[in-house]
Amino acid sequence: xxxxxxxxxxxxxxxxxxxxxxxxxxxxxxxxxxxxxxxxxxxxxxxxxxxxxxxxxxxxxxxxxxxxxxxxxxxxxxxxxxxxxxxxxxxxxxxxxxxxxxxxxxxxxxxxxxxxxxxxxxxxxxxxxxxxxxxxxxxxxxxxxxxxxxxxxxxxxxxxxxxxxxxxxxxxxxxxxxxxxxxxxxxxxxxxxxxxxxxxxxxxxxxxxxxxxxxxxxxxxxxxxxxxxxxxxxxxxxxxxxxxxxxxxxxxxxxxxxxxxxxxxxxxxxxxxxxxxxxxxxxxxxxxxxxxxxxxxxxxxxxxxxxxxxxxxxxxxxxxxxxxxxxxxxxxxxxxxxxxxxxxxxxxxxxxxxxxxxxxxxxxxxxxxxxxxxxxxxxxxxxxxxxxxxxxxxxxxxxxxxxxxxxxxxxxxxxxxxxxxxxxxxxxxxxxxxxxxxxxxxxxxxx
Amino acid sequence: xxxxxxxxxxxxxxxxxxxxxxxxxxxxxxxxxxxxxxxxxxxxxxxxxxxxxxxxxxxxxxxxxxxxxxxxxxxxxxxxxxxxxxxxxxxxxxxxxxxxxxxxxxxxxxxxxxxxxxxxxxxxxxxxxxxxxxxxxxxxxxxxxxxxxxxxxxxxxxxxxxxxxxxxxxxxxxxxxxxxxxxxxxxxxxxxxxxxxxxxxxxxxxxxxxxxxxxxxxxxxxxxxxxxxxxxxxxxxxxxxxxxxxxxxxxxxxxxxxxxxxxxxxxxxxxxxxxxxxxxxxxxxxxxxxxxxxxxxxxxxxxxxxxxxxxxxxxxxxxxxxxxxxxxxxxxxxxxxxxxxxxxxxxxxxxxxxxxxxxxxxxxxxxxxxxxxxxxxxxxxxxxxxxxxxxxxxxxxxxxxxxxxxxxxxxxxxxxxxxxxxxxxxxxxxxxxxxxxxxxxxxxxxxxxxxxxxxxxxxxxxxxxxxxxxxxxxxxxxxxxxxxxxxxxxxxxxxxxxxxxxxxxxxxxxxxxxxxxxxxxxxxxxxxxxxxxxxxxxxxxxxxxxxxxx
Numbered sequence: 001x002x003x004x005x006x007x008x009x010x011x012x013x014x015x016x017x018x019x020x021x022x023x024x025x026x027x028x029x030x031x032x033x034x035x036x037x038x039x040x041x042x043x044x045x046x047x048x049x050x051x052x053x054x055x056x057x058x059x060x061x062x063x064x065x066x067x068x069x070x071x072x073x074x075x076x077x078x079x080x081x082x083x084x085x086x087x088x089x090x091x092x093x094x095x096x097x098x099x100x101x102x103x104x105x106x107x108x109x110x111x112x113x114x115x116x117x118x119x120x121x122x123x124x125x126x127x128x129x130x131x132x133x134x135x136x137x138x139x140x141x142x143x144x145x146x147x148x149x150x151x152x153x154x155x156x157x158x159x160x161x162x163x164x165x166x167x168x169x170x171x172x173x174x175x176x177x178x179x180x181x182x183x184x185x186x187x188x189x190x191x192x193x194x195x196x197x198x199x200x201x202x203x204x205x206x207x208x209x210x211x212x213x214x215x216x217x218x219x220x221x222x223x224x225x226x227x228x229x230x231x232x233x234x235x236x237x238x239x240x241x242x243x244x245x246x247x248x249x250x251x252x253x254x255x256x257x258x259x260x261x262x263x264x265x266x267x268x269x270x271x272x273x274x275x276x277x278x279x280x281x282x283x284x285x286x287x288x289x290x291x292x293x294x295x296x297x298x299x300x301x302x303x304x305x306x307x308x309x310x311x312x313x314x315x316x317x318x319x320x321x322x323x324x325x326x327x328x329x330x331x332x333x334x335x336x337x338x339x340x341x342x343x344x345x346x347x348x349x350x351x352x353x354x355x356x357x358x359x360x361x362x363x364x365x366x367x368x369x370x371x372x373x374x375x376x377x378x379x380x381x382x383x384x385x386x387x388x389x390x391x392x393x394x395x396x397x398x399x400x401x402x403x404x405x406x407x408x409x410x411x412x413x414x415x416x417x418x419x420x421x422x423x424x425x426x427x428x429x430x431x432x433x434x435x436x437x438x439x440x441x442x443x444x445x446x447x
Numbered sequence: 448x449x450x451x452x453x454x455x456x457x458x459x460x461x462x463x464x465x466x467x468x469x470x471x472x473x474x475x476x477x478x479x480x481x482x483x484x485x486x487x488x489x490x491x492x493x494x495x496x497x498x499x500x501x502x503x504x505x506x507x508x509x510x511x512x513x514x515x516x517x518x519x520x521x522x523x524x525x526x527x528x529x530x531x532x533x534x535x536x537x538x539x540x541x542x543x544x545x546x547x548x549x550x551x552x553x554x555x556x557x558x559x560x561x562x563x564x565x566x567x568x569x570x571x572x573x574x575x576x577x578x579x580x581x582x583x584x585x586x587x588x589x590x591x592x593x594x595x596x597x598x599x600x601x602x603x604x605x606x607x608x609x610x611x612x613x614x615x616x617x618x619x620x621x622x623x624x625x626x627x628x629x630x631x632x633x634x635x636x637x638x639x640x641x642x643x644x645x646x647x648x649x650x651x652x653x654x655x656x657x658x659x660x661x662x663x664x665x666x667x668x669x670x671x672x673x674x675x676x677x678x679x680x681x682x683x684x685x686x687x688x689x690x691x692x693x694x695x696x697x698x699x700x701x702x703x704x705x706x707x708x709x710x711x712x713x714x715x716x717x718x719x720x721x722x723x724x725x726x727x728x729x730x731x732x733x734x735x736x737x738x739x740x741x742x743x744x745x746x747x748x749x750x751x752x753x754x755x756x757x758x759x760x761x762x763x764x765x766x767x768x769x770x771x772x773x774x775x776x777x778x779x780x781x782x783x784x785x786x787x788x789x790x791x792x793x794x795x796x797x798x799x800x801x802x803x804x805x806x807x808x809x810x811x812x813x814x815x816x817x818x819x820x821x822x823x824x825x826x827x828x829x830x831x832x833x834x835x836x837x838x839x840x841x842x843x844x845x846x847x848x849x850x851x852x853x854x855x856x857x858x859x860x861x862x863x864x865x866x867x868x869x870x871x872x873x874x875x876x877x878x879x880x881x882x883x884x885x886x887x888x889x890x891x892x893x894x895x896x897x898x899x900x901x902x903x904x905x906x907x908x909x910x911x912x913x914x915x916x917x918x919x920x921x922x923x924x925x926x927x928x929x930x931x932x933x934x935x936x937x938x939x940x941x942x943x944x945x946x947x948x949x950x951x952x953x954x955x956x957x958x959x960x961x962x963x964x965x966x967x968x969x970x971x972x973x974x975x976x977x978x979x980x981x982x983x984x985x986x987x988x989x990x991x992x993x994x995x996x997x
Contacts, residue, residue: 054891054893055891055893056893112652113651114897115897116652118891129775129776129779130775130837154906161889161901162889162890162899171905174904175905176905176907177901177905177907184910185907185910186910186911186913186914186915188914189914192913192914192919195978198971198978198979198982199913199982199986202964202967202985202986203985203986203989205963205964205967206960206987206990207986207990207991209957211991213824214824214825215823215824215997216825216833216835216846216847218835218849218991218995219992219995220991221904222904222991222994222995226913226989228909229906229909229913232906232910233910233914305890308893310631352893362631427836427837428833429836429837429838
């Protein structure tokens with residue numbers, strides 16, 4: 001029984017053991033789908049980083065300003081590196097790299113409740129009581145993550161949490177939620193790690209009867225998740241979560257002070273990451289996202305909350321939210337570009353919905369889904385554009401403009417990542433589900 | 448006789464037609480007469496009847512009844528929120544009385560763990576797991592603890608909550624309101640949450656427009672909202688005697704003088720007014736305390752209609768025991784989302800009202816239904832009954848439920864004997880558990896204060912189960928631990944192995960399981976036997992069978 005006794009280095013045994021365990025589970029064929037050109041996905045470095053703006057950002061004050069309208073608010077637009085595209089004066093750093101990004105100004109998404117909007121924007125589908133649609137990160141995990149056999153950590157990481165469920169694609173594709181410090185809670189210490197092989201052997205023996213006992217798929221999903229957890233625990237790729245750790249074989253270096261400062265600048269008082277207000281972990285999270293992409297994670301979601309600005313919208317934006325956001329976006333774009341990764345990594349920025357063009361009596365803006373903006377860029381797209389438009393007061397998509405749904409954004413991401421657009425998944429009930437709810441890539445972006 | 452389902456009329460009509468047809472059709476008449484009449488049945492019989500009709504209509508055969516082992520674990524988890532202790536499991540399994548299932552339910556309903564379980568569930572429902580700012584979790588828990596300890600009628604509890612005012616620890620019920628008043632939002636969140644939690648209706652979208660698929664109108668939202676516009680939250684500060692700084696003191700809910708109409712804006716930009724009005728019943732706008740009027744309307748049973756708070760509670764409670772309620776989700780009832788078993792829901796709700804909203808009675812009824820007694824194993828004849836795949840639940844077998852984080856915590860404590868060594872009083876235990884819970888809470892950072900959990904069967908949960916301090920303690924071999932006590936007693940090793948299974952899974956191992964386990968323990972060598980049993984117990988606690996309530 002040497003396997004568990006001096007387990008230390010012997011990850012391979014471990015994997016063999018887990019592989020045998022996995023083989024006893026009927027492969028997830030019931031989810032089978034027709035996938036054209038699967039080979040185009042293999043061996044690429046494509047990834048998507050989603051910046052999720054929890055609460056619903058006031059895009060009328062960020063990407064689609066309305067100077068001269070009664071809804072215009074306090075901010076002025078400024079020019080960007082993309083000719084003819086203007087954004088908020090409080091996004092100056094982002095403006096400088098905007099030739100790598102695009103704004104889609106004619107989102108029209110019908111769901112203005114947090115829970116429903118979160119679901120719709122993440123999945124492309126409106127909530128339905130009889131089915132749980134996979135959030136798009138889970139779709140990428142399923143389509144791309146499975147192909148990356150060298151990837152030992154989860155193929156969908158959510159920094160800061162709350163990104164939805166894997167639904168009918170299975171628990172193994174659920175987001176792996178970590179805090180923005182990258183700390184993995186309950187990671188094993190040496191003793192626990194040494195005892196793991198023996199324990200897992202016992203576990204395998206103890207729980208296989210229950211899996212075979214016809215009680216639905218939860219018991220076998222439990223085993224899949226354990227397999228992923230064990231892979232994670234024993235992998236060198238864990239270094240991706242720790243910005244101070246080098247793992248040369250994986251191309252990871254310990255991040256320099258300069259890089260860290262670019263994402264998360266030192267304020268005058270010298271305290272690291274001392275941006276005021278909530279969200280000062282945003283830069284650190286994006287840096288971690290870049291490292292995760294480097295080791296092959298195809299989908300990382302980074303959360304920045306605090307956008308539910310029913311009150312005092314302008315002060316909060318100007319003093320708290322936008323400085324954090326501006327710095328984060330520009331650092332990520334600059335860093336990815338310097339490393340030659342920007343053409344492979346699609347950046348998406350969105351929240352549940354936008355906010356009312358009308359300014360309410362509390363100098364706030366309420367929920368608004370009828371006409372708002374998302375941002376998308378990198379990924380080898382035709383960048384530096386403003387797609388679509390709203391009318392002069394911002395409360396409708398302009399007459400000559402095509403209205404976009406989240407499915408169109410995700411279809412664009414799928415296109416950029418090489419996921420075939422005719423991919424169809426099958427719900428547990430046997431209903432065919434089109435990729436991104438049948439959305440179409442945005443024509444101007446894919447050229 | 449309040450309960451006259453439509454088909455009783457059909458039978459009556461059929462019978463009279465038979466009479467008209469004359470004596471030649473007496474066979475038909477006999478058949479019709481044999482048809483059971485649910486209105487004459489007891490509530491449990493009627494529920495059994497209607498659920499059986501569902502099996503027949505869908506041409507399925509229900510699963511076999513659950514074994515005592517399966518059932519006892521389930522009922523402990525559902526009623527008291529934890530697995531049975533070794534002693535409790537043994538006692539039940541050795542009991543040979545034919546009525547032992549209902550006797551156990553009655554016993555559990557009288558235990559302090561029942562109060563704790565319901566208190567946890569309702570505190571989470573009302574204020575979430577991550578306590579919002581300036582809300583007293585202790586106050587909220589105290590309110591529910593007293594309510595469930597005295598088995599207070601549910602209608603009184605709801606009325607207390609929606610009308611509460613005062614200091615957040617003196618009257619703990621106010622914490623529900625405080626938790627919904629995190630932002631100055633004209634009580635929009637309070638309106639939406641109250642409707643959803645206590646009336647089982649989701650109307651939050653109608654704040655801005657008419658509901659897309661049910662008949663709720665935007666005006667109705669604001670009429671409801673009008674009841675809550677006298678509510679005001681006051682946060683008191685005090686001077687810290689040590690530092691001289693101002694620090695948070697208590698918060699309270701007060702009723703302010705407000706009797707005007709509420710204004711809201713239609714999509715068209717038109718301003719409208721709304722007055723307090725509940726389901727068509729108006730209240731004088733100058734009513735002294737509008738929430739008190741709201742409370743009266745909530746429980747009023749006009750025209751023999753069952754109040755919505757009864758239906759909402761029954762649906763939620765059924766969902767608690769079966770994993771699925773009669774609607775999905777349990778708090779989105781209404782004409783757009785018809786229930787799977789309307790007769791069962793209606794009958795239970797009516798009887799619940801007739802029982803003076805007796806929560807314990809409702810639990811007794813639900814747990815003594817045939818459906819609740821079935822195994823979670825399905826067969827070929829009912830594998831289509833799979834609500835996990837999106838099918839309408841038919842309750843032809845028990846559905847496998849994932850343990851809630853609190854259930855898991857309490858079960859690990861019990862399985863590893865930690866409940867025996869002194870853990871301090873209620874408050875200290877609650878605090879320990881709460882601290883542990885925080886690792887799984889993910890806040891969404893919105894005005895609704897909503898949150899998700901990473902205790903959802905994904906990797907963080909698996910890591911906690913494999914590596915955490917909690918699990919280390921559970922498999923500890925130090926004096927006083929479960930393993931230590933078990934193995935320092937006299938007795939054969941085979942018996943001790945059985946106890947490991949009993950403690951973790953509430954059942955003894957099968958012969959082949961026992962053989963396999965023995966082989967594995969032996970493979971560790973005599974010198975490592977303690978480690979071997981530790982690892983076996985670790986495996987049992989990490990197994991799917993442990994983590995699922997089935």
